Amino acid sequence: MKLYYSKGTCSLAVRIALHEIGIKAQYEAVNLKIKQTESGKDFLKINAKGAVPALELDNGEILTENAVIQQYLADLHHATTVLPEVGNFKRYRVLEWLNYVSTEIHKGCGALFHPKIPQTVKDEVFIPMLKAKFDYLDAHFANSPFLLDHFTLPDGYLFVILSWLPKFNIDINDWKNVSRYITDVKNRSSVKAALQEEQLL
């Protein structure tokens, strides 16, 4: 299989999952501005939505949507440590966090990247909304080492999104438990390997 990715973007979460599960994959970079892959392919013909990650399976099918690619990989490889099987209620606790990270944390950053949104609106609306979510996470991490009691799929995803915060002049040290969590996740070998591959260490 091949992962279409872009350095440091949310596709890094899938790369972390691949390492965590222990799956060898090929990787092809995508220039998201011109929607072209490093081998010169038109990325819009691979994923009409124009976004990474996109996973090309060995049969040629393309799977998109970050949280779904992660589930697919875990289910395929019976990686029940990072995503318990159907029938185990803990599966839905993992998915609950995965969905929260996707819809609230990841999507909560979306507006901050948008050049047409005035900085005042970012400062008065979007940054406070995001900070309220960090308060929620900080309270959670006061009593939990990871999103759950051990590393699961949404942890890699959350780690990646949190790595963007310096771009928005948000200092994560203001949330001491989130800060401790980031250090712990960054020290995992799967995360180190993924960061190294994207030359982010």
Add this chain to the structure above:
Amino acid sequence: MKLYYSKGTCSLAVRIALHEIGIKAQYEAVNLKIKQTESGKDFLKINAKGAVPALELDNGEILTENAVIQQYLADLHHATTVLPEVGNFKRYRVLEWLNYVSTEIHKGCGALFHPKIPQTVKDEVFIPMLKAKFDYLDAHFANSPFLLDHFTLPDGYLFVILSWLPKFNIDINDWKNVSRYITDVKNRSSVKAALQEEQLL
């Protein structure tokens, strides 16, 4: 089990799923402004995130996150028509749309509800982004009766979000295939029953 809901909000998607799967449940309304349930409970003690839907299981556990509650219900009842089982690749096609509806369509509407975002920013940034997604959906529905070849979980969810468009002065008739799709979904007995229960017909 009991669904905490608020009339016409995204929790309606779970009510549709409950009908579609054929699960009897209790329902308790939540006043989201004051975070209180109709029986007088503090909703923040039920779901600290303050959002509906929240599903209370018979053992007292609370499950949150719309897309995850839907998966849980389908898996629990082996409702493989609306969500194929693990091992069937079509499961991930259903989840792909479910995630797209959550992150792009549902979250794409979020800013439009926000009173502190100036209307000019809504008109120049958020409405065009949403309309581009309706273009994408419209092209898809030109060749597909539902999001997939039959009704699955994300269809009920998408239908609910699309029902909000008149609030934003968006006329869905501008997208003829999306408009046809809405009519088809609205005619399903599960959808009719859910709308009737929330007095939305």
